[in-house]
Amino acid sequence: MNTTKKVAFYTLGCKLNFSETSTIARNFNEEGFDRVDFSEKADIYVINTCSVTENADKRFKTIVKQAQKANPDAFVAAVGCYAQLKPQELADVHGVDLVLGATEKFKITDYINDLSKNDFGEVHSCEIEDADFYVGSYSIGDRTRAFLKVQDGCDYKCTYCTIPLARGISRSDALESVLKNAAEISKQDIKEIVLTGVNIGDYGKGEFGNKKHEHTFFELCEALDTVPGIERLRISSIEPNLLKNETIDFVSKSRTFVPHFHIPLQSGSNAILKLMRRRYMRELYTERVAKIKEVMPHACIGVDVIVGFPGETEEHFLETFHFLIEMDISYLHVFTYSERDNTPAATMEGAVAANVRRKRSKMLRGLSVKKRRAFYESQLGSERTVLFESENKQGYIHGFTENYVKVKTPWNPALVNTLQTVSLTEIDEDGLVRFAFVEAPVISR
The missing domain is CATH 3.40.50 (Rossmann fold)
Structure with a gap:
């Protein structure tokens, strides 16, 4: 060429x-x-x-x-x-x-x-049945963090989801290959790796529909924690039924894994969870959040929620709304349900009017703002480590603490892609957090 x-x-x-x-x-x-x-x-x-x-x-x-x-x-x-x-x-x-x-x-x-x-x-x-092999991937050179793919596809049959149709069966990268990719990333002066996949808690299933787990997600975390040169590892999103207590305990003591979990809920109503064919009830979700907060009180917990699913009455929605108010979580990703071809939910009775879907979505987005603010306030006065990003945003440089608090300070290119210890001081009018350096910034380029 x-x-x-x-x-x-x-x-x-x-x-x-x-x-x-x-x-x-x-x-x-x-x-x-x-x-x-x-x-x-x-x-x-x-x-x-x-x-x-x-x-x-x-x-x-x-x-x-x-x-x-x-x-x-x-x-x-x-x-x-x-x-x-x-x-x-x-x-x-x-x-x-x-x-x-x-x-x-x-x-x-x-x-x-x-x-x-x-x-x-x-x-x-x-034909999606032919997508039974695995191709390892990772992003590099695009950001100050890398996305490392460890798993693809999904064997779950949630009634609203097209991903099994688009990506095929659950299959995973070999542990040795993941570790090799992680080592390659670490040599590129990238400070944070985010583990990603369709259903990463199901990690370990081999190729060609082999349902046997060669390794577990917990074993993957243990192995990655030993890779030299990695400063931070972050779990992108993990199903509540696959997030085991051993993994939570491990993260709490880990050298590299950060106290941040993103756990899909989708609904706080057990009746709707059943219609969605999710593999847990809300009680299990409560247990997972309580366990995380018990061993990592400062942990950030993000939640996916779908509003307007077929059959979701006002009572079901309010059940979700009040469940989330009571839950010690940090922010929400709110999805307004939309019908997808070839999914069971698309033909279910009880379709929710579009204006009602929008109203419910707006309520939960408002709740997310309040949850994030409350979480940020709970972190003021604490010392955290910030990884600074590479973009100049209107004269400011942004970064994230290990527990996903977004901070800002006047632009200083020397801070890009560095980890600095800071003390969180106040929330600015744009909702981001200001800080003071605990020590003079350490710049090693």
Whole structure:
């Protein structure tokens, strides 16, 4: 391939997608391409799609137009979850030349020949049953932290979710491979690794539908804790039924794992949890939060919630609302339910009106603001370690403490990608936390 060719990437969706985009970008790099920003003129634009929310579907056309505006003659390729679920729909979008499904996306450079525009979108998509092998991924060079993929796919059958249709069965990277990737990341002067996957608590299942766990998630954490050069490890999101007490206890004493958990709840009503086919009841969730706070009182706990699920009455919603008020959690990610094709929930009775969904979503987002504020207030006066990020945001540099308190201070490029011990002092009017350095900043570049 011509060494002067340029490629640009746009990623929709989750941390897992970011890790996979980064891996695909390295493949292009090995083929002699230069990576440029998506707003710049490139020869090929790759859009990594998501289909968890309706909004992500709609944004795709806008992003294609953005690419065409930068270079009308550019080759446009779509990969990712939406590309697996609705390949023809994406191929029909004006300007799209290539659509690759779940098994093909990591072989994208094999499908690109002369980069000539196609008259119509070419589709290479597998049956999802064929997505039974594992491709390790991690993001690097994009941020001050790296996303390390350890698991893919899901064997759960939640009634609202398309991910098993888009990503296939649960399968994991070999422990040795994860440790090798972590070691590679640590050599790049990246201070924090975020473990990511579709259902990472299910880590250990091998390829080709092997249901036996070669290793457990707990064993993965134990092994990663020993990798030299890693300063911080963060667990991205883990199902409450798979977050075991041994893992919580381990994190509380760990050298590198930080006191931050993101645990999907989806509903605080047992009746709705049953309709969703979740694998726990709210009582188990209560136990998990209590256990975390018992051994790590300063831990940050994030919660995913879906509002407006079919059959969710006002009583069910208020059950969730009051459950979350009482729970010692730190913030919420609120998802407004949207019907997804080929999911059992899409044909369930008791659809909730769109305006009611929006109202419930607004109530929970308001609650999230209050929860985050209360958590930040509880941390004032404490000493924490901050990892500073690389962006100058209106004259300020931002960073996160180990327990995910977002802080700010006037821009100082010498702080980028450094860990500093600070004392949290006050909450600014924008909701971020101000601090004082405990000692003079340690800068080692």
